[in-house]
Amino acid sequence: MTQTTTETIEVVVNGSPRRLPRDATLLEVLAALELDPRLVVVEHNRRIVRRPELGHVRVAPGDAIELVHFVGGG
Amino acid sequence: MATAVTAVRDVPFTVGGRTFGSRLMVGTGKYRDNATMVRAIEASGAEIVTVAVRRVDLDRTREEGVLYHIDPRRFFLLANTAGCYTAEEAIRYARLGREAGFNEFIKLEVIGDQETLLPDVQGLLEATRVLVREGFKVMAYANEDLVIALRLEEAGAVAVMPLASPIGSGLGLLNPFHVRTIKRRLTVPVVVDAGVGTASDACLTMEQGVDGILMNTALAAARDPVLMAQAMRLAVEAGRAAYLAGRMPRREVAVPSSPTEGMLD
Numbered sequence: 001m002t003q004t005t006t007e008t009i010e011v012v013v014n015g016s017p018r019r020l021p022r023d024a025t026l027l028e029v030l031a032a033l034e035l036d037p038r039l040v041v042v043e044h045n046r047r048i049v050r051r052p053e054l055g056h057v058r059v060a061p062g063d064a065i066e067l068v069h070f071v072g073g074g
Numbered sequence: 075m076a077t078a079v080t081a082v083r084d085v086p087f088t089v090g091g092r093t094f095g096s097r098l099m100v101g102t103g104k105y106r107d108n109a110t111m112v113r114a115i116e117a118s119g120a121e122i123v124t125v126a127v128r129r130v131d132l133d134r135t136r137e138e139g140v141l142y143h144i145d146p147r148r149f150f151l152l153a154n155t156a157g158c159y160t161a162e163e164a165i166r167y168a169r170l171g172r173e174a175g176f177n178e179f180i181k182l183e184v185i186g187d188q189e190t191l192l193p194d195v196q197g198l199l200e201a202t203r204v205l206v207r208e209g210f211k212v213m214a215y216a217n218e219d220l221v222i223a224l225r226l227e228e229a230g231a232v233a234v235m236p237l238a239s240p241i242g243s244g245l246g247l248l249n250p251f252h253v254r255t256i257k258r259r260l261t262v263p264v265v266v267d268a269g270v271g272t273a274s275d276a277c278l279t280m281e282q283g284v285d286g287i288l289m290n291t292a293l294a295a296a297r298d299p300v301l302m303a304q305a306m307r308l309a310v311e312a313g314r315a316a317y318l319a320g321r322m323p324r325r326e327v328a329v330p331s332s333p334t335e336g337m338l339d
Contacts, residue, residue: 013132014129014130014132015129016132033132035130039139039141040130040174041127041170041173041174043170046166048169048170048173050173066129066170067129067130067132068127068128068129068130068170068174069127069128069130069139069140069141069174070125070126070127070139070140070141070151070153070171070174070175071102071103071125071126071127071128071138071139071140072101072102072103072104072105072111072125072126072140073101073102073103073124073125073126073128073154073156073290074101074102074103074104074124074126074154074156074241074242074268074288074289074290074291
């Protein structure tokens, strides 16, 4: 993180409120959470965002972001 | 392991235009640890492995993701919509699964009752229609009910998956007659999903002539999941071979196996 203070906004990630830098892209959100974009699917305000688009979509206050992956199941 | 079944006149298991070497499909849930899961899946000989779509737990280790343990180049990952109670919810999970995954197949579950986890057939049919329009290959988890099985086939499901008994119950094949009827009347593959408890259940199920079996808890909850997986593999092959061989007729009276003539005075 740089010394300059970044303005943050509140979004909801996987059902919990979380503060993120204003104008962060979804790719930056994944990086901040240490998630591999190849192993996670991102739903942004109920719309699936494909991997190539992740770097182009920016978060806005109040956004709902779901980060899902495959877990064990029958 | 070269088996009698493969050597005989069986055709490979084909669903939705894809062909697989095993008629046994297994889940990845509820294992006590990932190492046991991986060994059990290998022992089962399964190629199709089911997975669920869930939120990433942001506060815990990322290793919970199943892709850290199962190589998607070696196994065909079949995403499910387990835990969904409405068509809308199941459609949402199916879309996420397709995005996370490696194919357009979905094991569609729309559950209607929390205690029994029995399917909501109305929601199932509705979700099947939508997903088929979107290009999904739907394998629909259904009741062992001929009419709903026919409707799912009409709606475009690539396979219908009637239950042997409720999910995780281990009660075995409760309604062989209905399962047999479904198999006889459908053109798409019939894969029995859920309820198998032990190897004899799997064998009896395959003897009905169905195309395959999907199981999870029978392996995961066995005392030795790896050994049970091996037993299930053999049972599925034995049941398939017995079905192809054609059983003798049942008789209510004994018929001697040895000659009745040539007996001493």
